[in-house]
Amino acid sequence: MKKPRKGPATAWAAHWALLPMGATVLIAYIASILWTVRISLSNSKMLPRSDWAGLTQYINLFTTDRWSTALINIGLFGLFFIAGALALGFLLAVFIDQKVRLEGIFRTIYLYSFAMSFVACGVVWQWMFNPALGIQRSLRNWGWDSARFDWIASQDMAIYCVVICVLWHSSGLVMAILLAGLRGVDDEQWKAARIEGIPRWRYYLNIVLPQLGPSFGTATVLLAVSVVKLYDAVVAMTNGGPGDATDVPTKFIMDNLFERQNIGLASAASATMLVTVVIIVAPLLYARSRASR
Amino acid sequence: MKKLNLVLATLAAALGVASAASAQKAEVIHWWTSGGESAAVKQLADAYNKAGGQWVDNAIAGGDNARAAALNRIAGGNPPVASQFNTSKQYHELIDADLLSSVDDVAAKEGWDQWMPKPIKDVIKIKGHYFAVPVNIHSGAWFWYSKAVLAKAGVAEPKTEAEFWNALDKIKASGQIGFAQSGTLTYERATFTAVLLHMGGRDLYNKFYGDKDINATKSPAFRTVLEKFKRLRNYTDPGVPGRTWNDTTALLVTDKAGFQTVGDWAKGEFLAAGKTAGKEFGCFAGWGPAAPYMISGDVFVLPKTSNKESIAAQQLMARVITSPATQVAFNMKKGSIPIRPDVDASGMDICAQAGVIALKDPARQTPDPSMLMAPDVYGKVADVITKFWNTDMKAEEAQNQLVAVLSAK
Numbered sequence: 233m234k235k236p237r238k239g240p241a242t243a244w245a246a247h248w249a250l251l252p253m254g255a256t257v258l259i260a261y262i263a264s265i266l267w268t269v270r271i272s273l274s275n276s277k278m279l280p281r282s283d284w285a286g287l288t289q290y291i292n293l294f295t296t297d298r299w300s301t302a303l304i305n306i307g308l309f310g311l312f313f314i315a316g317a318l319a320l321g322f323l324l325a326v327f328i329d330q331k332v333r334l335e336g337i338f339r340t341i342y343l344y345s346f347a348m349s350f351v352a353c354g355v356v357w358q359w360m361f362n363p364a365l366g367i368q369r370s371l372r373n374w375g376w377d378s379a380r381f382d383w384i385a386s387q388d389m390a391i392y393c394v395v396i397c398v399l400w401h402s403s404g405l406v407m408a409i410l411l412a413g414l415r416g417v418d419d420e421q422w423k424a425a426r427i428e429g430i431p432r433w434r435y436y437l438n439i440v441l442p443q444l445g446p447s448f449g450t451a452t453v454l455l456a457v458s459v460v461k462l463y464d465a466v467v468a469m470t471n472g473g474p475g476d477a478t479d480v481p482t483k484f485i486m487d488n489l490f491e492r493q494n495i496g497l498a499s500a501a502s503a504t505m506l507v508t509v510v511i512i513v514a515p516l517l518y519a520r521s522r523a524s525r
Numbered sequence: 526m527k528k529l530n531l532v533l534a535t536l537a538a539a540l541g542v543a544s545a546a547s548a549q550k551a552e553v554i555h556w557w558t559s560g561g562e563s564a565a566v567k568q569l570a571d572a573y574n575k576a577g578g579q580w581v582d583n584a585i586a587g588g589d590n591a592r593a594a595a596l597n598r599i600a601g602g603n604p605p606v607a608s609q610f611n612t613s614k615q616y617h618e619l620i621d622a623d624l625l626s627s628v629d630d631v632a633a634k635e636g637w638d639q640w641m642p643k644p645i646k647d648v649i650k651i652k653g654h655y656f657a658v659p660v661n662i663h664s665g666a667w668f669w670y671s672k673a674v675l676a677k678a679g680v681a682e683p684k685t686e687a688e689f690w691n692a693l694d695k696i697k698a699s700g701q702i703g704f705a706q707s708g709t710l711t712y713e714r715a716t717f718t719a720v721l722l723h724m725g726g727r728d729l730y731n732k733f734y735g736d737k738d739i740n741a742t743k744s745p746a747f748r749t750v751l752e753k754f755k756r757l758r759n760y761t762d763p764g765v766p767g768r769t770w771n772d773t774t775a776l777l778v779t780d781k782a783g784f785q786t787v788g789d790w791a792k793g794e795f796l797a798a799g800k801t802a803g804k805e806f807g808c809f810a811g812w813g814p815a816a817p818y819m820i821s822g823d824v825f826v827l828p829k830t831s832n833k834e835s836i837a838a839q840q841l842m843a844r845v846i847t848s849p850a851t852q853v854a855f856n857m858k859k860g861s862i863p864i865r866p867d868v869d870a871s872g873m874d875i876c877a878q879a880g881v882i883a884l885k886d887p888a889r890q891t892p893d894p895s896m897l898m899a900p901d902v903y904g905k906v907a908d909v910i911t912k913f914w915n916t917d918m919k920a921e922e923a924q925n926q927l928v929a930v931l932s933a934k
Binding site: 277278279292295296297298358362363364382384385387470471472473474475476477487488490491492493494497 | 589592593596597600615618619622708709710763764765766767899900901904905908909911912914915916926929933
């Protein structure tokens, strides 16, 4: 059957409709990225300068101890946060999928944390982790005198406090996405599995989980975006401390952009982050485009 | 026709009254948000309003945040009428970019050339023109102590460095917190600066912060300073990480901790809690009558604007801030010293009076590090110091990292 030919008027209208979005992408995104890269090649301090400094800012960046620590921190955070959120979200989705009563109420409760701002989460969890105010003090008040939970004051464990805070915040979203995926799984399979005598947990692990591939993919992408832009939770919880134990690349960039009055270094750091994200995302996009052909 | 004239005349009068009422409206960005600071800035606002202006307060908590907001507004073309900065190099790039108005007429009228202390003049008078209105003189490296805590430990005010360490040991032995430390980047660096100045000496301080001398930074004397700084950690409590400076001063106010090294802006916290200098708390700015006196302070800069109303507001602001009555009222509440030497100092408490005496001796006047270092180098020093304080980094490693910071472009 012949495809109906689109009239010239339709094509013209479609292009005009895309113009605002095209302009936004061109001006806001691409031009900003080019400007940032340009500044990273200059000696700009507080205000932009148009001189050329070659790769000085990048050399300064990679010899800065604090930047290396920030990269390690975001790596650890990303790993534990994404793995934890996917696992926790899956468990919550499976729980809701058991056709519990008051399912709507549970779903709302679990999803509610996602509606909170990162700053509010960060402040509240800071109080929870504070040894003198929060969990440690409560445990001691309830009789367990030698209880210790001062992770937030520890150089090695403070980053995991941030992981817990953002995990609490975002698990609900993962749950919602995976629940939608679970609802797409054919219920007849459970009946078939029951006849075979397969226990429920085995059914979920070996039969349902592989079918949730696309949902997990979506959830991972959203979580990865949260990892890259982690800033307000860190500032609200620990302000990068103690020392630089919870420092993250975005905080390094923001500090240099404003308070340290060194936009050259901040731009170099931003460009580096962009390259890192592109390196990670590009193979995934390529694989996806190959798969859809 | 007559009726129309009447209507037009009334309209014009109403507009005239309205514009006169809204004259000299000044949006002021500052970071004075703690209890003592708010009481002090209210004095400025009241004086400005009484002089015919309209103070529009834009308080932003945190010095870094307030400065960042102000810089963005100024660079973006929507500047506030006045903006607070420290007496430092923070706003020098704005001067270079010709974004600030000069205040030469106020300076000439008040005779700043004659009596302004040299460290302050060096950072507000650039290329022969004054670009900032100093509002106070603070001193960063004071020692504060709670009399009750020292009495319970059986020690008196330490008159030498050895007595200071002895006092810390005795306070720790009596079961109290010896040294109250604020676990933020700025105040970890501030404690290090105080140790460098008072235990390392003025020469080493000037070589490090002023000359960025690599050899001085690598010297054994500098390593001793770093080790003494780390030694203070033995006398602190577990609640240090993340605690703000005023919550740390609260430990002294509530007689839980012995000593704190912080600037004389801490006095505002004591005053706001109803404590009196010499009775419940004590203060000293180093040991001996020749001890170096670190000077810093706050200024207001007046961003260049073409708005006539804002220019009038800026002129009024500069006049009001430097007037004797406002200077006394503001500084009494703030814990700092007036910039003018011709005000009556007899109403000030013993700490402020000691500061005035120290200030009179030019040999003791030492610039604050932010007057000597650009913000990004000063920030990188803080990064090294905070890592040194919080980890088990060795003093030699900290020396090497500081050398790297000083020699970077």
